[in-house]
Amino acid sequence: MTTTPGFxxxxxxxxxxxxxxxxxxxxxxxxxxxxxxxxLLHFAQRRLGVQPQRLTxxxxxxxxxxAFLDDLQSARGISAASRNxxxxxxxxxxxxxxxxxxxxxxxxxxxxxxxxxxxTRAQIGFLAREEIDALLHAPDLHTRAGRRDHxxxxxxxxxxxxxxxxxxxxxxxxxxxxxxxxxxIGKGRKERVTLLTKATAEALRALxxxxxxxxxxxxxxxxxxxxxxxxVQHLVSKHVDRAAQNCPSLASKHVTPHVLRHSAAMExxxxxxxxxxxxxxxxxxxxxxxQIYLDADLQ
Numbered sequence: 001m002t003t004t005p006g007f008x009x010x011x012x013x014x015x016x017x018x019x020x021x022x023x024x025x026x027x028x029x030x031x032x033x034x035x036x037x038x039x040l041l042h043f044a045q046r047r048l049g050v051q052p053q054r055l056t057x058x059x060x061x062x063x064x065x066x067a068f069l070d071d072l073q074s075a076r077g078i079s080a081a082s083r084n085x086x087x088x089x090x091x092x093x094x095x096x097x098x099x100x101x102x103x104x105x106x107x108x109x110x111x112x113x114x115x116x117x118x119x120t121r122a123q124i125g126f127l128a129r130e131e132i133d134a135l136l137h138a139p140d141l142h143t144r145a146g147r148r149d150h151x152x153x154x155x156x157x158x159x160x161x162x163x164x165x166x167x168x169x170x171x172x173x174x175x176x177x178x179x180x181x182x183x184x185i186g187k188g189r190k191e192r193v194t195l196l197t198k199a200t201a202e203a204l205r206a207l208x209x210x211x212x213x214x215x216x217x218x219x220x221x222x223x224x225x226x227x228x229x230x231x232v233q234h235l236v237s238k239h240v241d242r243a244a245q246n247c248p249s250l251a252s253k254h255v256t257p258h259v260l261r262h263s264a265a266m267e268x269x270x271x272x273x274x275x276x277x278x279x280x281x282x283x284x285x286x287x288x289x290x291q292i293y294l295d296a297d298l299q
Contacts, residue, residue: 007057010100011037011093018096024189028164036089043068057101062110065090069114080117087116125253126262132157134247135255138239144210145222149235151203152219155182156257159194160264160282162186163257167227169218171208176201186283194281232257 019025019033040060041052047067048059069087072078094111097104127135136154140146156166165184173183180201181193196204208218219227236257244250253259261282268278278284 007055007060008053010057010097013100014093014096018092026164026187026189032085033089033092036086037093039072039086040065040068040090043071057097057104058107060111061107062114065111066114073117084116087114124262125255125259126266127157127253127255127259128249129267131243131247131250131253132263134243134250135239137246138243147203147207147210148219149239151200151207152232153236153239153260154200154203155196156260157263157267158197158200160261160268161194162261162283163229163232166257167217167219167229167232170216171218174204174208174218176205176208184283190283192280192283229257236260 015030015033019030025033041055044055044060044064045051047064048055050059065087069083072083072086073080091112091114094108098108101108136150136157139150139153141150152166155161155169159182161169161182161184165186169182169184175181175183176196180196180198182196183191183193185191204218211218211220212224215224217224217226221227221231233256236255240250240253240255265278265282268281269275273281
């Protein structure tokens with residue numbers, strides 16, 4: 001049987017050419033796809049006894065991929081949703097390979113035909129208006145850190161910005177004059193503009209007046225560095241604990257920065273804003289993604 005060398009170079013091209021150059025995928029997506037293929041290569045080595053550098057494209061066929069996915073669920077105990085994420089990475093690679101290796105179309109089609117597993121979609125978490133108000137009143141506005149935390153959470157719950165968009169926000173991204181808005185680069189390198197309420201614009205203006213003129217980031221640590229995801233989660237959790245003293249319903253909720261994003265979407269939906277507008281507001285690629293908020297509202 002004639003084998004096709006160059007699986008390794010094909011995989012490298014997928015990451016450097018397709019993901020980074022053409023799609024300009026986010027670091028999070030690249031990291032997730034990298035981990036998926038690292039697991040696949042380890043599995044192929046155990047199952048076939050072939051070192052990753054000697055693996056050929058023909059050996060990565062549908063039976064191997066299906067066995068790999070089954071192993072993830074049975075041996076590693078991952079959820080069906082996590083299994084589907086690994087399959088998404090593999091499908092993306094094989095769609096790229098279809099253009100590079102057309103003579104292997106049959107093998108590629110069999111891999112692409114592997115179905116996703118059905119899984120239960122968890123109900124999204126979001127905060128009611130009284131819970132939002134309690135949370136926004138929790139930070140101590142007499143301290144610089146408290147004013148920063150208040151502005152960050154207010155911006156998150158009003159605009160629905162993603163965590164990565166919040167922590168990457170820079171001075172030039174916030175236009176706080178007439179028609180105040182923030183400009184961010186979201187998933188898929190898509191740029192969008194989100195309008196600000198008067199209260200949110202004023203909180204950001206006050207915060208920027210406190211920050212050194214040389215400091216480019218709007219939200220930064222005490223050392224002037226970008227806030228990590230863990231740091232933002234810590235500050236949100238800290239203020240939730242304090243807010244729960246006046247709003248007991250918060251004590252039973254797991255509040256994350258993404259819950260603040262969900263809360264912004266739910267407020268828009270409950271105010272009668274059309275789903276297409278909400279999708280654009282949040283930077284969703286598809287309006288179908290916004291269906292989760294309608295489902296939660298009906299519940």
